[in-house]
Amino acid sequence: MPEGRIYSPGHAVAVAGFGGGSRQVLTALAVLIPSMLAVGLFVYVFVAWTGVISLTTSRFAPDYTFVGLSQYFKLWANDRWITSVANLGIFSLLFIGLTVGAGLVLAIFLDQRIRAENAIRTIYLYPMAISFIVTGIAWKWLLTPDLGIEKLVRSWGFADFKFDWIVDPRMAIYTIVIAAFWQSAGFVMAIFLAALRGVDSEIIKAARIDGASLPEIYRSIVIPMVRPAFLSVIVILLYQALRSFDLVVALTNGGPGFASDLPTTFMFKYTFGRSQLAQGAASAIMITMTVAAVMIPYLYSELRHERRR
Amino acid sequence: MNAVDSAHLGARPRTALPTTQQRSDGFAIAGRIAIYATLIAFALFFLAPLVVMLVTSLKPADEIRSGTFLALPVAPTLEAWSKAWTSACVGVNCIGVAPFYLNTFLITVPATVLSTLIGAINGYALTQVEFRGSRFIYGLLMLGCFTPYQGVMIPVARTLGFLDLAGSLSGLVLIHTIYGVCFTTMFFRNYFLDVPKELTRAARVDGAGFFQIFFAIMLPMSLPIMVVTVIWQFTSIWNDFLFGVAFTTGENAPIMVALNNIVNSSTGEREYNVDMAAALLAALPTIVIYVLAGKYFIRGLMAGSVKG
Numbered sequence: 001m002p003e004g005r006i007y008s009p010g011h012a013v014a015v016a017g018f019g020g021g022s023r024q025v026l027t028a029l030a031v032l033i034p035s036m037l038a039v040g041l042f043v044y045v046f047v048a049w050t051g052v053i054s055l056t057t058s059r060f061a062p063d064y065t066f067v068g069l070s071q072y073f074k075l076w077a078n079d080r081w082i083t084s085v086a087n088l089g090i091f092s093l094l095f096i097g098l099t100v101g102a103g104l105v106l107a108i109f110l111d112q113r114i115r116a117e118n119a120i121r122t123i124y125l126y127p128m129a130i131s132f133i134v135t136g137i138a139w140k141w142l143l144t145p146d147l148g149i150e151k152l153v154r155s156w157g158f159a160d161f162k163f164d165w166i167v168d169p170r171m172a173i174y175t176i177v178i179a180a181f182w183q184s185a186g187f188v189m190a191i192f193l194a195a196l197r198g199v200d201s202e203i204i205k206a207a208r209i210d211g212a213s214l215p216e217i218y219r220s221i222v223i224p225m226v227r228p229a230f231l232s233v234i235v236i237l238l239y240q241a242l243r244s245f246d247l248v249v250a251l252t253n254g255g256p257g258f259a260s261d262l263p264t265t266f267m268f269k270y271t272f273g274r275s276q277l278a279q280g281a282a283s284a285i286m287i288t289m290t291v292a293a294v295m296i297p298y299l300y301s302e303l304r305h306e307r308r309r
Numbered sequence: 310m311n312a313v314d315s316a317h318l319g320a321r322p323r324t325a326l327p328t329t330q331q332r333s334d335g336f337a338i339a340g341r342i343a344i345y346a347t348l349i350a351f352a353l354f355f356l357a358p359l360v361v362m363l364v365t366s367l368k369p370a371d372e373i374r375s376g377t378f379l380a381l382p383v384a385p386t387l388e389a390w391s392k393a394w395t396s397a398c399v400g401v402n403c404i405g406v407a408p409f410y411l412n413t414f415l416i417t418v419p420a421t422v423l424s425t426l427i428g429a430i431n432g433y434a435l436t437q438v439e440f441r442g443s444r445f446i447y448g449l450l451m452l453g454c455f456t457p458y459q460g461v462m463i464p465v466a467r468t469l470g471f472l473d474l475a476g477s478l479s480g481l482v483l484i485h486t487i488y489g490v491c492f493t494t495m496f497f498r499n500y501f502l503d504v505p506k507e508l509t510r511a512a513r514v515d516g517a518g519f520f521q522i523f524f525a526i527m528l529p530m531s532l533p534i535m536v537v538t539v540i541w542q543f544t545s546i547w548n549d550f551l552f553g554v555a556f557t558t559g560e561n562a563p564i565m566v567a568l569n570n571i572v573n574s575s576t577g578e579r580e581y582n583v584d585m586a587a588a589l590l591a592a593l594p595t596i597v598i599y600v601l602a603g604k605y606f607i608r609g610l611m612a613g614s615v616k617g
Contacts, residue, residue: 027519028434035431035490036446042487043453046464053463062467106351109344122603123352126359128610129599131548133565134592137572138358141365141581142378152377186355190607243457246550250569267459272555281463288460295455303448 047288054281062277071282081283084261087173091262092241094177095184099237100230102181103188108218110189111196121193124186132183136250139179140166143251169259172252176260179251180244188233195229196222235298242291263287366390366586373581389582393590397583399562399570406587408560409567413547415478416563420485421542427486428493428538433527435494436501437509447498454491462555469556476558484556485546493538496612500534501527533605540602541609544595564591 054072057065075081106124110117127135142148145164153161165171199222207217245264248254254261254269261269263283271280361378366389368382395405431450435443465484466475474480504527512522553563562570568591572584599606 024513024519028437031430031434031519032446035427035450035494038487039450039453039491042461042465043456044449046461046468047456049464050460050462062463102351106348109348112341112344114344114348120348120352123355125603125607126596126599127355129544129595129606130592131550131565131595133548133550133569134588135358137568137584137588138362140572141585142358142361147373147581148378152379155377182355182358185351187610191611194611239455246565249550249554250572253573264457264459267462268555271463277463284457284459284462287457291455291457291460292452296452299448299451299455303444303451 047285050281050284050288054278054285056278058277058281060275060277071278072286075279075282075286078279080258080261081263081266083258084263084266087260088241088262090173091177091180091244092238094174095180095241096234096237098177098181099185099188100233102185103233104192104223106185106189107192107196108222110193121186121190124189126186127183128187130183132244132246133250135179135183136247139175139182140251143175143178166252167256169256172256172260176244176248176251179247180241183247184237184240188237191229191233191236192226195226199225231298235294238294239291242287242294362585362589366393366582366589368582370578370580370582389580390586390590392580393571393583393586397571397580397587398574399567400559400574402560406564406567406571406590409562409564410590412478412561413564416481416485417543417546420482420489420546421539423482423486424489424493424542425535425538427490428495429497429528429531429535430523431490431494432497432499432501433523435498436504437506437522437527447494450491450494453488454495458488458551462551466556476556476561478557478561480556481552481563484552485549489542489546493542496534496538496541496609497531499612500531504530536602536605537609537612540598540605541612544598544606547595 052064053062055066055068056071057063057067110120114120143163143166145151145162145167148163150161150163153163166175203221203225204217207221208214212220243264244262245268248260248262248265252260254265258266264287267280267283267287270276270283364381365373365378367385367387368376369384369386369388372380372382372384393405394407396403397405399406399409435447469475469477469480469484472480474483508526509522512526517525548565549563550565550569553566554569557563557566568587571587
């Protein structure tokens, strides 16, 4: 910082103003305290409160009869919970894999001096402005067997074509992957595109002169250079997958039966539908801990990285 | 002080990558065609649901049964739209989406304004005045942004009941404001971080106080991030479903809850055209924002995620 060089009258004032600086600090603290208290209460105290409820026998209303961890044992012995956790695994893996793959390919393709790039980008990204409920409703309509894609393909002459995943308990979870992919692929493309634009084009030119082909350059030079973007994208998508709720409600509502439930819809149904508050709380704590395990290291490394600048 | 790190995503000037255009052999041309074909195929994939919804919403019921969803309406009609607006059944209440539209504005506008203003002054307090622990406070706020709502829903429901705000619009305003403040603070804080400290120091030397500096210098300067924040908050609160479905009932429901109820109302024959018109109506405000201010929307998207 360019300090201690100018010996002007203003310097003396600046030093004297240092006392005013501590008043500034107090004002800043006073400004921050209400938000700190609100977030402290509504996030940290409330998560702890949920944790307390998960240790009780609460059903319709909180009932502070403590039973240790038995709600958690009950939870993990529940088929519906196990199904929802397995669904989350399938959903996260496919959703992240497909979205990252398509997002990267689309970004690389869009980075080849494409005509009408802006228009294409606008089309790819608009799903992010639409609510999950609307997305779910649109895809539910497209996936309804007797009216949607199945009917369309049959009208082309493939009379035996079958596409009824949305009503098939074994396949319903995959319809959620399709809709979630539709919503987020453009966003992932945008992150990768921004990262690609940050790669120095001189490096690529040099490799080109050395006779490397474009696919080679991307595989061995460009993609390794945008590795930080992969980490961000995967964390964001994992976070999104762990929180997915609206989309499932609108598309399948967890059905048929509970075949496409996720932990979030399980939590909601047990808490608000079946009045099993303690079970809902136990599942909520499992979700919160999983998200924390992903986000705390990520945010910590982001902040540490920031410190160095 | 180091050079200000201006790594705002998407703001970099286009670098001229060498393209296959520079090679004129047939192989390169084939590659170029494949690239365009892929990009166009995906554009159609992303557009399809919107187009299908629009087409379906303009069809009379019998055309939906007889044709495929790609068939254009033979006798286009706005009947489904007017029914969706005024008389579609939300549960047993056949009043259309109009009243829920109003609800959602009454929730979204105050919550957006409040959370943006609080975020602005918080962001300023966190950056321009350094004190021990300001980074730690910021870290806790940021972690708060990313706490899944499932973890707090039961206590929120109890608290709203205790405050006599259960099921009310003001209850939702309160909740959206509190959980929005983490994000808005983060946006403004990251923006103000790049403002040279000399600027505020000079003003302080001239005797300006904390709030004077904020209102006279920082707030006018923050217009771009304010637009980003307002759009981000408006979009996420308008599109909210979880809080709406958990903390409101009946006629106080926001639009997404009402929409989900319309589609799942099981009285009589399913009216897909009305469902689609209602869904498009619900999506309209955020689509309009996206079309008018897409640049700011995308910047918010990036800031809200990458710069976690």
